[in-house]
Each structure stands twice: as C-alpha cells, then as structure tokens.
Amino acid sequence: MDERDWMILQTLYHKKNITKAAQHLFISQPALTNRLQQLEKVFGVQIVNRGRRGVQFTPQGEYLAGCAEDMILTIQKMKENVLNMEGNVAGTIRLGVSNFFTDYKLPNLLKLFKEQYPKIEFKVTTGFSSHVTQLITNQNVHIGFVKGDYNWKGQKRLLFEENICIASKEEIDIRNLPQQPRIDYHTDSQLKASIDGWWSENFTAPPLVNIEVDKADTCKKMVLNGLGYAILPSMILNDVEDLYKIMIKMKNGKPIIRKTWMFYHEDALKLSIVKAFIDFIENTDLENSV
Template sequence: MDNRDWLILKLLYEKKNISKTALSLYISQPALTNRLQQLEKEFGVQIVLRERRGVSFTPEGEYLVKYAEEMLLRLDRVKENISNMKDGVSGTLRLGASKFMMKHKLPRILKLFKENYPNVEFKIVTGWSRDVFNLIYNQDVHIGFVRGDYNWPDSRHLLFEENICVVSKSMIDMKALPKLPRIEYKTDYLFKSILDNWWSENYSAPPLVSIEVDQVDTCREMVINDLGYAIMHDIVVKETDDLHRINITDKDGEPILRRTWMFYHEDLLKLNLVKAFVDFIKSCDLTSL
C-alpha cells in the first residue's frame, strides 16, 4: 500500500460509492475497481461489499481504512515538519470552523493572512461547533474556531462575544412570550441548552413554536416579515433590518453571552505556519471584519 491507496480507501469509506470516489480522484471507475481487487488480493481479505446503492466495508476493510487515515495524517505531519525547516512561512494550514464563522468572518481573515503570507494554502473543514471541537481535540486540524464555552484543556484565545436577544418586528412584552408565535432554527446543542435553560428559569409554559427553519438567516427573514419573534445572537441582526432587540439576562441580571474562541494546541506553535496564524489572529479586531 502507498499513499494513493490510503486516499482511495479513505474517500471510498466517506462516499460509499465507487463512481463518486473515482470522480474525486480523477481516475476511471474500472481503474479504481481494479486497484481495490489488487488490495484484496494483497491482504487476502474482502475489503468492500458491493451493494445496489454503493459499497459497504467489511470489518477487515474498516481496519484498513483506519490504518489509511492514520498514515495520511502522519504524511501530512511529515510534510509540515519538512516545510517548517525552511525559512519563512509556507505549507498547508488545516482549519476547523463553525458554520457561522466560516460564513461571516473567516473568508476575510484568510484573505488578509494570504496577503501577508502568499505561500500558505488552506484546508478547511466546517460543521457544528461540537464537531470542530472534536477535530481540534484529535489534532485533525491545526486550529479550531468554536462558538460556545467548551471545556478546552489547551490554549485558547477569545475572538468576540455576542449578546443573545429576543428579536421581533415590533415591541413586545417579554412576559407574553409563551403566547406569541416563535420562529426556531437549527443550532448546536450547547446554544440550544442555553436557550432552554433560560426559558425554564423564566416561564412555566413551553414556547409557542409556529415555524421551524434550517438556518438563522432564514429565521431572521421570517422575523423581518413579522411572522413571529426569535431568540438569536445580536451579530446576526443588521441595523438595516429595522428590528427590535431585547437582550436576555440570567437570574442575577447579567447578560447571557455567546463567545467565539480560537482553540489550538500549544505544542503546535513550534510550526512556523501555525504560530504565524495564531499571532495574526491575536492582532486582529474581528468585530470590525
């Protein structure tokens, strides 16, 4: 097996489809099938099972996939160490970012960083904050941008804070919220637990959810059109939206905030690329981006 075989196994395991995997690797489907057969012959086991809608992996195949993923990660780290021996800052920076961070902040950050370090490339994975947390915890990425106060054991840097607020088209009475139509959107479990805890502390009746959408931007548009109120972070609400905002507070009257962090492993700062990016982020005022 070589790094090409590792990549074949990894991608095929992710896509569960030979034709899609071949397309991703820019090789023909027969060539991919032939290479799988060669691997099965080499190890004397069946790696995949052909099914009507794709493939599934045998236990032996899953073991080889795990090995392939470990070897690809080792290869990346070897390349990083070699690149780090050179003068200057170059190489591929692996980042994990929450969906919000990727949409609203990260493109501008990467553009500015690239202007200073043109020899840097980026490999970015986006997802819910809990998924990004797992990526950085397992060192699948160099740096993670995570929303929420996760219990991170290594180095971190606070990027910005957001107020959480009740947003509506017109002024509303907070005591009447349980009787008013609410618009909900999909969010990560940590943020949802904050909202649920706040609600249970202030109201004895459940919220009257009238509309459920998949994204916070869609939710905001529903509020703009006066279809109900929503509870969201204030950074989403633009001044041009002409909406009313009431910040929510805890039982002591303190504002309930949602924080966005940069998580990283301190020992990775020995890599010029990682150190340069961490220093760059620390020098930025992200609230103005």
C-alpha cells in the same frame, strides 16, 4: 501504498458508492475500481463487497479504512514538518470552525491571510462547536474556533463576546412571547441550554415554535419576512437595522453572553504556518471584521 491510495479508501468508506467516490476524487470510475483491485492484491484480501446498494466494506476493509484516517493525517504532518524545516510559511493549515464563524468571519479572514502568505492552503472542517473541540483535542486540526465554554486544557484566546437577543420584525412585548410564533434553528447544546434556562425562569408555558430551520442565517431571513420572532446571537443581527431587538437577561440581571474562542496546542506553534496564522488572528479586529 501512497497518499492517493489512502484517500481512495477513506473517500470510498464515507461515500459507500464507487461513482460518487470517483467524482469526489476527480478520477474516472474505472481508474478507482482498478486501483481498488490493486490494493486487494497488495493485501491479499477482499476490501469491499459490491452490490446494488453500493459497496460494503469487509472486516479487513473496515480496518484498512480506519488506518486510512491515521495515515493521511501522518503524511500531512510529515509534509508540514519538512516545509517548516525550511523556515517558509507554506503548506496546508488545518482548521476546525464552528458553523457561525464559517458563515460570517472565515472567508474574509482566509482571503486576507492568503494575500500575506500566498503559498498557504487551507483545509477547513466545519460543524458544531462540540465537534470542533473534539477535532482539536484529537489533533485532527491545528486550530479550532469554537463558541461557548468547553473544557479545553490547551492554549486558548478569547476572540469576542456577543449578547443573545430576541429579534422580531415588529415591536414585541416580551411578556407575550409564549403566545407569539417562534422560529427556531439547530444550534449547539450549550446555547440551547442557556436559552431554555432563561425561558424557564420567565415563563411557565412552552414556546410556540412554528418553524424550525437548520441554520441561524435562514432563521434570520424568516424573521425579516415577518414570520415570527427568534432568539439569536447579536452578531448575526449586526447587518440589519429594521429589526426590533431585545437583549435577554437572567433574573439576576446578567445578560446571556456567548464567547468565541480560538483553541490550539502549544506544540503547534513550532510550525511556522500555525504561528503566522495565530499571530494574524490576534492582530485582527474580529468583532468588527466582516
């Protein structure tokens, strides 16, 4: 079996549909089906059952699909180590990135880094910071960019801090928030807990949440259209001037601060591509970069 075979198993396991898996892999459906049949001959077992609802993996197929994740990662690491032996800054760097960092910082950073090192490619996995922390803990990525304070025992660098703000199209009296329409968005549990704690300190009534959206950027656009107020990290508001903003503080006077960190393993610095990227990040003004 080669890397492509493991990729077929991994993709088919996630897609549960031969047509969708073939499209994702940019191969024809007959080619994927033929290769799957060849794999079943190699192992002497049936890997999937085909039905109207897609494909269902047999117990043996479930085991092989689980092995596929490990095998692909092992092959990637082998390639990285071989390229590293030549002393070239080349290969694929694997990044785990929080959703906010992906939307507002990552594209320009990757562009600038690739201008310096054109032989570099990127594999980026995005999600909530809790998921990214798990990825870096399991060494599924070289570097993780997370927001919030997580229990991480490896190497880390504080990249920037930001305040949490109430944002509204019109001036708003903070004492009247429970009666004002609020727009919420899906965020990580740490930030939600901080905002809920602040609310409990200041109000006895629950917030009047009229709109819930999936992303902070969508939430900001709702606020800009006068549909309600929102509680957002300050950095997402830097590119707009016509919003009324109030930095929220706990009753002890301390503002709610959200930190963004870069996590990585010490051993990862042995790879020239990882060291080059970490050096690049540490020498970039991330707080003011777009």
